[in-house]
Amino acid sequence: MDLLSLVLLAVIAATLAAFYFVFVSFLWGAGYQPAPRRTVEAMLRLGEVGPADRLWDLGAGTGAILFRAARERGARVVGVEMEPLRILILRLRRRLGRHASRIEIRWGNLFDQDLAGATVVTLFLWPEAMSRLRPVLESRLAPGTRVVSHWHRMPGWAEAATDRETRVFLYRVPTRPPPNGRPQG
Numbered sequence: 001m002d003l004l005s006l007v008l009l010a011v012i013a014a015t016l017a018a019f020y021f022v023f024v025s026f027l028w029g030a031g032y033q034p035a036p037r038r039t040v041e042a043m044l045r046l047g048e049v050g051p052a053d054r055l056w057d058l059g060a061g062t063g064a065i066l067f068r069a070a071r072e073r074g075a076r077v078v079g080v081e082m083e084p085l086r087i088l089i090l091r092l093r094r095r096l097g098r099h100a101s102r103i104e105i106r107w108g109n110l111f112d113q114d115l116a117g118a119t120v121v122t123l124f125l126w127p128e129a130m131s132r133l134r135p136v137l138e139s140r141l142a143p144g145t146r147v148v149s150h151w152h153r154m155p156g157w158a159e160a161a162t163d164r165e166t167r168v169f170l171y172r173v174p175t176r177p178p179p180n181g182r183p184q185g
């Protein structure tokens with residue numbers, strides 16, 4: 001094989017790998033894009049994330065939100081991710097960082113998690129995933145739990161606060177209706 005063919009092959013392989021890395025997870029709920037630095041700041045600020053919190057990042061990517069929540073806010077964090085290369089990166093970052101005891105990485109589907117102990121949930125997903133996630137959050141999170149989403153709104157929920165500049169939306173999980181449908185009190 002001559003040099004030109006080798007270079008061409010390398011370019012094609014790199015393009016396919018990049019395409020896989022960014023787009024394959026659209027099959028499960030969202031493609032890959034790390035939340036920008038200022039967006040993460042706004043998410044942690046609006047969510048009032050602090051040392052008493054257990055934050056779940058559903059679709060953790062390579063950890064843009066996760067590691068800063070643990071490092072800068074002292075929160076205990078759980079990152080859920082489905083794509084195996086990103087899981088490798090997350091585990092490597094956890095191992096190399098200084099706050100491993102506060103960071104849990106779970107390889108799995110974000111729709112299947114028990115969300116145990118969550119006080120804050122962060123999201124940067126695609127609209128269809130948000131719609132699917134809403135009943136999951138309503139059934140597994142305590143009313144009042146903070147849910148902070150970047151870019152896409154949670155359909156049917158009223159925003160408690162918004163950062164327009166970075167498109168960050170804060171929600172509080174609504175109170176469940178009583179089983180008989182009648183108002184309580």
Ligand SMILES: C[S@@+](CC[C@H](N)C(=O)[O-])C[C@H]1O[C@@H](n2cnc3c(N)ncnc32)[C@H](O)[C@@H]1O
Nearest residue numbers: 025028029030033034035059061064082109110
């Ligand atoms: C837009 S990225 C956001 C990454 C990170 N939360 C951030 O803000 O930097 C969405 C991530 O969700 C992951 N994802 C999509 N659907 C998922 C699913 N059903 N279960 C677990 N992870 C999922 C993707 O692999 C991708 O890494």
